[in-house]
Amino acid sequence: MRDAFGQPQTAILFGGTSEIGLAIVDRLAAARLRHVVLVGRNPSALEDAASALRARSVTATVVLADAADAASATDAVDQAFGALGAPCDLVIMAVGLLGDQAAxxxxxxxxxxxxxxxxxxxAAVLAGCRAALVAQGTGQILVLSSVAALRTRRANYTYGAGKQGLDGFTLGLAESVRGTGVTVHLIRPGFVTTKMTGHLSPAPFSTTAPAVAEVAVTAVMKGTPVAYAPGILRYVFLGLRHLPSALWRKLPG
Amino acid sequence: MERLTGWGRTMAVQAERATPSTTDELADLLSPTGPGHGVIARGLGRSYGDPAQVAGGTVVDLSAFSAISAVDERTHAITVGAGVSIDTLLHHILPLGYFVPVTPGTRQVTIGGAIAADIHGKNHHVDGSFASHVVSMDLVTPVGVMTVTRDRDPELFWATAGGMGLTGIVTAATITLLPIASTMVSVDTTRHRNLDEVMAAMVDGDHRYRYSVAWVDCMTSGATMGRGVLTRGDHAPADRGRPPTTIPTGASVAVPFNAPPGLLNRLSITAFNEAWFRAAPKERLGGIESISTFFHPLDGVANWNRLYGPRGFVQYQFAVPDAASATVATAIERLAASKVPSFLAVLKRFGAGNRGPLSFPTAGWTLALDLPVGPPALPAVLDDLDDLIAAAGGRIYLAKDARLNPAHLETMYPALAEFRRVADRVDPERRLTSDLDRRLNVRGPRHA
Structure with a gap:
């Protein structure tokens, strides 16, 4: 069970090798985390992440699932909750694919x-988690969206539009669980320098996985519905969303 | 499902509420065909954290178990339903010339809760905790309905005293009341410039009083660190008080809605503590106070927990043996240094503990601090204090806890293994659990 400060003891990370996801788990491991389930596609990378967590006295279980196969979502949820064998305090949704826009x-x-x-x-996984958490009478869901979801652009519109769908779904999910003991927290990072973006030159206000993790963990502890990383992007995008297209297309990054 | 939190208003969860009206209905709830996902009794929700809730499970409301027997005039014993509050009981027994043997700082706790938390009051150094005055209890467990006493299944009796409801559900208890000659209390109040003086005065003179408690300011440092007001007293003799028919009054004011976050901050709390210290007399001996004023000052303000805003607060209460009395000062100093705002702390001396494996009181000192959730440093400051207290042979009070590092539970409660064995004997399928149990793993690994 999470404690009075909102520190979880159990978590499921969908996107079990995501740098941001693991940075979040890393911070939780320094507090009260005792069991985490890592859900992902790459067995050896998942095992490496699990071993690192076990070295820190956290029980880590690996569940294999391929996010490219939408039909696998139900199984992934069942296996993840089954592996935990206890109420799940926190679900982290960190699955994402930046793609190659030109291709x-x-x-x-x-x-x-x-x-x-x-x-x-x-979204399918979150629907499954919703049912499980509502039945538990408690639990938190943390979803990693992106500021790319706020306004699509030439350089990554397929990714941005995909995140837009997840972002909107998550906001609706948050409304749907009001009064059930479950809460939903949406994180919108800016450009994060990770292996996913290593080949790109950083955009303005770029950040790092540990910095996003700090924002995410704070949002979970404080119960913030929507958080940006870095925080200033909330205000930057207030303006950018309404910028004329002719200017928007010329912006760097 | 219903939304539940403890008195600290943290960790909100949803659970079903069952309101059995007979022992049979209650036994059904604990049977294998009863509801799943855990069952735990819930009284008036005055424990601060999560012992009286079970997310996704069922909390059992015993308000139907409300019978109060006549008082046995020879033994002063009375049999009371577990759902009866100390408030209700006092209204019943004060006109008869009796007081409860132990009362906490609020009258809004049930008899069942008083046993489950093995509550203590200002008289612990003289009279011990609530369980010391329990003659017998009627207990419904998953393996059957039983009456337990110190002689009949003493293991279960003591595991239930302070057992946080995890050994069964108490439906009624016979307790021994305290005969009193008036409903007034004769009180000596003294003000002390710092913690050392407060503690010295308590060591020196507590044995002369049935009741003793000190309120300590945790926001001062240096020469006035831990300055405090010590109030000590006893029930007034008949000629000094009003006739024993005065009954405690309810709350005179209420906090009508949740305060905005940050109402209680360093500035407002420092100002309050300053005003409160200056308002206390330097020394006033033989003052006369009502039972409400002396024992239950916070009951004067209904829903005072709302003052802490939407994120709520935690109460940190620990006990340390006399040999580690320096821990009290260290705790106050660390909180002051970390800039965590803390309201008046309550300091008192404990007499010897009882043999309840999870009963909190143990000879020495106990300090309780109310701390708003919010300062980012607070979780780590309290984790560090846990380490210090565990190393000093001390412990945290589970009825107040909402954040203990689970790794310390066994160190703090060395007889935990005995508790686990007894709990598994009366509840082998682990029907009884709470969010506190899940968080701290009180009942332990299943195949232990």
Whole structure:
């Protein structure tokens, strides 16, 4: 059970090798985390992450699932909650695929996969988690969206539109669980320098996985519905969303 | 489902509420065909954290178990339903010339809760905790309905005293009352410039009083660190008080809604503590106070917990043996240094503990602090204090806890294994659990 400060003891990380997801788990491990389930696709990378957590006295269980296969969502949820064997305090949704916009542009297959990985699979998993957490009478859901969801742009519109779907779904999910003991927290990071973005040059206000993790953990502890990383992006995007297209397209990053 | 929190208003969860009206209905709730996901008794919700809730499970409301027997004039014993509050009981027994043997700082606790938390009052150094005055209790467990006493299943009796409801559900208890000659209290109040003086005065003179408590200011440092007001007294003799028919009054004011976050901050709390210290007399001997004023000052303000705002607060209460009395000063100093705002702390001496494996009181000192949730440093400051207290042979009070590092539970309660064995004997399928049990793993690994 989470404590009075909102520090969870049990968690499920969907996107079990995500740098931001693991940075969040890392912070929780320094507090009260005792069991985490890592859900992902790459067995050896998941095992490496699990071993690192076990070295810190956290029980870590690996569940294999492929987010490119929307039909696997139900199984992934069942296996993850089953592996925990106790009420789940926190679900972290950190699945995401940035893609390659130039290659995605003209490819129906790649575009479909982008929407399955970034939207359909996470939303399906969250629907399954919703049922499980409401039955528990308690639990928190943390979803990693992106400021790219706020306004799509040439450089990554397929990714941005996918996150837009997940972002909107999450806000509705948050409303749907009011009064059930379950809360939902949405994080919108800016450009994060990780392996997913290593080949790109950082945009303005770029941040790091540990910094996003700090924002995310604070949001969970304080019960913040929507948080930005870094926080200033909340105000930057207030303006950017309404910028004329001619200017928007010329912005760096 | 219903939204539940403890008195600290943290960790809100949803659970079903069952309101059995007979022992049979209650036994059904604990049977294998009863509701799933855990069952725990819930009284008036005055424990601060999560012992009286079970997320996704069922809390049992014993308000139907409300019978109060006549008082046995020879033994002063009375049999009271577990759902009866100390408030209700006092209204019943004060006109008869009796007082409860132990009362906490609020009358809004049930007899069942008083046993489950093995509550203590200002008289612990003389009279011990609530369980010391319990003659017998009727207990419904998953393996059957039983009456337990110190002689009939003493293991279960003592595991239930302070057992946080995890050994069964008490339906009624026979307790021994205290005969009193008046409903007034004769009180000596003294003001002390710092913690050392407060503690010295308590060591020196507490044995002369049935009741003793000190309120300590945790916001001062240096030469006035831990300055405090010590109030000590006893029930006034008949000629000094009004006739024994005065009954405690209810709350005269209420906090009507949740305060905005940050109402209680360093500035407002420092100002309050200053005003409160200056308002106390330097020394006033033989003052006469009502039972409400002396024992239950906070009952004068209904829903005072709302003052702490939407994120709520935690109460940190620990006990340390005399040999580690310096821990009291260290705790206050660390909180002051970390800039965590803390209201008046309550300091008192404990007499010897009882043999309840989870009963909190143990000879020495106990300090209780109310702390608003919010300062980012607070979780780590309290974790560090846990380490210090565990190393000093001390412990945290589970009825107040909402954040203890679970790794310390066994150190703080060395007889935990005995508790677990007894709990598993009367509840082998682990029907009884609470969020506190889940958080601290009170009942232990299943195959222990």
């Amino acid at each position: 995605d542009d003209d490819s129906p297959e790649r575009t479909a996969t982008m929407f399955v990985v970034n939207t359909a699979w996470p």
